[in-house]
Amino acid sequence: MAGGRWLELAEALGLGSGWRHACHAMLYAPDQGLLFGHIPLRYAVLMQMRFDGRLGFPGGFVDAQDSSLEDGLNRELLEELGEAAAAFRVERSDYRSSYAGTRPRVVAHFYAKRLTPEQLAAVEAEAPRAKDHGLEVLGLVRVPLYTLLDGVGGLPAFLENSFIGVAREQLLDALQDLGLLESGFIQGLKIPGGHKKQLSMDP
Ligand code: APR
Numbered sequence: 640m641a642g643g644r645w646l647e648l649a650e651a652l653g654l655g656s657g658w659r660h661a662c663h664a665m666l667y668a669p670d671q672g673l674l675f676g677h678i679p680l681r682y683a684v685l686m687q688m689r690f691d692g693r694l695g696f697p698g699g700f701v702d703a704q705d706s707s708l709e710d711g712l713n714r715e716l717l718e719e720l721g722e723a724a725a726a727f728r729v730e731r732s733d734y735r736s737s738y739a740g741t742r743p744r745v746v747a748h749f750y751a752k753r754l755t756p757e758q759l760a761a762v763e764a765e766a767p768r769a770k771d772h773g774l775e776v777l778g779l780v781r782v783p784l785y786t787l788l789d790g791v792g793g794l795p796a797f798l799e800n801s802f803i804g805v806a807r808e809q810l811l812d813a814l815q816d817l818g819l820l821e822s823g824f825i826q827g828l829k830i831p832g833g834h835k836k837q838l839s840m841d842p
């Protein structure tokens with residue numbers, strides 16, 4: 640996103656009333672599955688197809704009636720994912736980054752929460768009954784973490800999709816930092832600006 644920047648949470652919280660705050664979360668769980676019986680899935684990582692045709696993470700705007708960023712985030716998760724999101728709470732300790740975009744003035748806070756495989760399966764099962772299903776949320780998707788033998792199928796092809804805001808950078812940063820990928824994967828991808836430290840040096 641042109642014109643935006645990564646910033647610390649304390650600075651983000653001090654931005655004036657001209658700024659709206661939004662919170663989104665990457666939910667993930669270990670996955671012992673094998674694609675075609677031999678390609679390890681490693682983790683189930685959830686994203687969603689949004690109303691605008693882009694991929695993003697569940698979450699949304701924090702409202703005036705929310706008493707904290709996390710209250711707003713957990714309310715949005717209930718609306719977008721349904722009742723299975725009531726079985727856990729995304730906390731400040733799950734916070735990862737903040738990004739301030741200038742047009743419009745929205746500061747997007749990002750969280751990552753590890754669930755049990757059962758909790759994640761319940762989210763996927765309940766999602767079609769969520770309030771926002773078929774409206775703001777067109778469906779949940781799992782992120783393929785592997786690369787097929789052609790060197791493109793899997794995560795490289797997934798990353799060619801269109802993403803909202805800095806969702807692609809948030810995804811890559813979390814996958815790398817939380818150790819969800821096989822080592823060396825991101826380096827092998829040769830993605831310019833593939834994580835926030837590189838991005839923050841962009842003009
Ligand atoms: N990175 C950066 N910004 C993001 C990200 C992200 N990963 N995901 C979303 N945003 C931005 C969006 O562009 C939007 O400006 O954060 C803002 C809020 O996020 P949404 O999830 O789109 O908001 P939500 O509250 O769930 O609902 C969307 O907002 O503008 C209205 O009419 C629109 O009803 C719709 C609602």
Ligand code: MG
Pocket residue numbers: 697698699700715719775
């Ligand atoms: Mg949303």
